[in-house]
Amino acid sequence: MIDSIMNVDSPSASRRNIRSLLRSTCCAVGIVVALTGQVFSEKALAEDVKAQELGAVSESVQAQLDSARSELTRVAGEASTNLVLSSGEGVSTQEVYHPGAQFIKVHIDQLALSKGDKVVITGSEGQKQILKFRDNTAEGAWAISVMGDTATITLKQAKRNAVAGKGASINIDRYVHGYSNSEIAQHNPPVEETVCGRDDREEAACYRNSESAAFQASRAVARLVMPCNENGRGQMCTCTAWRVGPDSNTMITNNHCLADARQISRAEVRFNFQNSSCNGNNANSRQTIVTVDDILVTHYNLDMTLFTINNANSVARFGSLNLEDRRPQRGEEIYIPQHPGGRDKEIAIFSDQNGGDYCTIARPVTNGRGRNTDMNYNCDTEGGSSGSPVLLRSTNTVIGLHHFGRCNNRAVRIDRIADVVAPYL
Numbered sequence: 451m452i453d454s455i456m457n458v459d460s461p462s463a464s465r466r467n468i469r470s471l472l473r474s475t476c477c478a479v480g481i482v483v484a485l486t487g488q489v490f491s492e493k494a495l496a497e498d499v500k501a502q503e504l505g506a507v508s509e510s511v512q513a514q515l516d517s518a519r520s521e522l523t524r525v526a527g528e529a530s531t532n533l534v535l536s537s538g539e540g541v542s543t544q545e546v547y548h549p550g551a552q553f554i555k556v557h558i559d560q561l562a563l564s565k566g567d568k569v570v571i572t573g574s575e576g577q578k579q580i581l582k583f584r585d586n587t588a589e590g591a592w593a594i595s596v597m598g599d600t601a602t603i604t605l606k607q608a609k610r611n612a613v614a615g616k617g618a619s620i621n622i623d624r625y626v627h628g629y630s631n632s633e634i635a636q637h638n639p640p641v642e643e644t645v646c647g648r649d650d651r652e653e654a655a656c657y658r659n660s661e662s663a664a665f666q667a668s669r670a671v672a673r674l675v676m677p678c679n680e681n682g683r684g685q686m687c688t689c690t691a692w693r694v695g696p697d698s699n700t701m702i703t704n705n706h707c708l709a710d711a712r713q714i715s716r717a718e719v720r721f722n723f724q725n726s727s728c729n730g731n732n733a734n735s736r737q738t739i740v741t742v743d744d745i746l747v748t749h750y751n752l753d754m755t756l757f758t759i760n761n762a763n764s765v766a767r768f769g770s771l772n773l774e775d776r777r778p779q780r781g782e783e784i785y786i787p788q789h790p791g792g793r794d795k796e797i798a799i800f801s802d803q804n805g806g807d808y809c810t811i812a813r814p815v816t817n818g819r820g821r822n823t824d825m826n827y828n829c830d831t832e833g834g835s836s837g838s839p840v841l842l843r844s845t846n847t848v849i850g851l852h853h854f855g856r857c858n859n860r861a862v863r864i865d866r867i868a869d870v871v872a873p874y875l
Contacts, residue, residue: 522678522707523833524637525792526553526628526686535569535605537618542605544622552628555595555716556603559623561587564616566608574598592716594739595626595675626686626716634791637685638833644855646828648802654787654795656728661785661799667846668787668797669768670694671839672721674703675792676742682712688792690838691719691757693770694848695875699743699762702871703837704853705753708745717742721765724795738764746874751820752862753853756871771839774847775868778814778825783843785809786852790832803828808843812858823866825850826858 535542546554556571561581563569569581573596581593607618629637657665670693678687689707694700701719708717721738740759748755759765785799786809801809809829818824831838831852840850840861850861 522687522689522836523634523792524629524678524685525634525675525688526555526626528624528626528684528686530624531622533603533622535603535620537567537605537607537612537616540607540609540612544603546601546603546622546625548599548625548627550630550633551599552630553595553597553626554599554601554628555626555718556593556601556622557624557626558587558591558593559621561585561591561620563618563620564608564611566611567618568606569620570604570606571596572602572604574600574602590623592626594718594741595628599627601625628686644832644835644857644859645830646801646803646857646859649830650800650802650806651788651790651796651798651830653728654724654797655726657797657799658728661797663846664785664787664797664799664841664843666769667771667841668795669722670771671787671789671795672701672719672765672768673723673789673792673795673834674707674717674719674837676708676717677713680710680712682710682715686716688789688834689836690787690789690834690852692787692837692839692848693765693768694756694773694871695770697762697875698766698770699758699760700746700875701757701759702839702851703755703757704851705748705750705755706853707837708742708755708757709748709750711745714742714744719759719765721768723789738768740765747870749867749870751818752823752851752867752870753819754851754862754867754870756874771841772847773864773868773871774842774845774849775865777865778811778849778863780811780814782811782849783808784811784827784829784840784849785843786829786831786835786838786840788831788835788838788852790834792834798829798831801828801830811849815863816860818854818860818862823862824854824860825863826860828858831855831859 533544535544563583565583571579571593575598577596579594654668672691674689674691675686678685689703691701691703694702718739718741723737740761743758743760746756787797811827813826815822816824816826838852839848840852842849849864852861854860
């Protein structure tokens with residue numbers, strides 16, 4: 451796996467015009483792939499530690515949960531190509547072009563470089579990823595995505611290697627292309643609403659001053675893009691994930707987003723994917739993309755996955771969130787930083803269901819995938835919000851892991867998750 455970091459400055463395309471078509475495409479507990487509740491990593495817990503304690507919910511409750519959410523939000527597809535770049539004149543260039551694509555992520559079937567050679571992958575919006583000798587692979591690896599509908603791949607051989615007659619080559623056999631707004635709507639038919647009444651969410655930058663603590667906490671929240679299916683092939687979907695605990699390389703999302711090691715090779719996490727000013731189409735803030743390293747533990751009943759990332763030092767500046775390991779209380783004020791529909795980061799702080807006041811916990815204990823695993827609220831969410839942290843306004847600590855949209859929307863209680871993740875934090 452290529453785990454290079456890419457910092458990007460990219461223009462923000464307005465995505466709000468498709469909001470009405472994308473309500474609740476990824477934020478509940480319906481199952482896209484057959485998951486068993488077991489863990490998938492050698493580092494993971496030896497058994498599903500809470501399964502017997504949590505128990506299964508009744509068939510009628512489970513049917514209600516499953517009917518509300520049956521698919522993840524699809525944001526990208528996969529296509530084949532056959533590009534070969536090899537040394538000759540010292541520089542070789544090829545392009546991957548997909549009309550309307552929001553991003554391109556190429557798969558390198560083979561990369562053979564000598565020390566000093568490099569491959570530069572440049573997006574049509576100017577982002578660059580540089581691959582070097584240490585990234586050599588004969589087994590295939592995914593590069594980090596670049597924004598825009600074109601990825602230009604340039605092989606640059608060091609002069610000393612050309613003089614010495616050393617070869618250099620790169621083969622690209624397929625790529626992922628981010629769907630355009632219209633394609634996202636096409637691939638994600640509307641399902642039941644998770645915006646409760648009026649949509650009260652705002653872009654994160656709108657709260658930079660008025661809700662500065664929430665804005666600061668939201669920096670630890672990122673957009674996760676991963677294969678929709680457990681086999682790691684085909685379409686790509688989006689969820690939300692966040693850094694947790696003192697170790698900067700650990701993150702949490704939902705089990706129904708990421709649960710199988712075969713999803714890891716294409717999965718990536720984009721930090722600071724948000725507008726730099728409120729309600730504008732101006733350039734996005736500077737972003738950092740990292741890849742997923744490993745799944746530490748995943749739990750079906752708790753709809754939770756704890757995973758690690760590569761190059762964690764590059765995202766340490768975004769901070770991390772702490773867990774509130776206690777039972778939630780009715781009426782506590784909350785907020786939810788999220789990437790709804792895979793768009794720029796937004797924060798749900800207020801709700802017209804509370805008379806326009808702060809979002810609050812409506813029911814502190816309710817059923818989810820297990821008995822009494824969840825809490826609920828009327829804070830607005832949407833497809834792509836799966837995996838978002840639900841934070842207390844009073845402490846800016848995480849009290850829930852959002853996973854289910856129905857109005858009332860639901861989160862897994864952190865006091866049910868804390869014991870499972872504690873050995874890894």
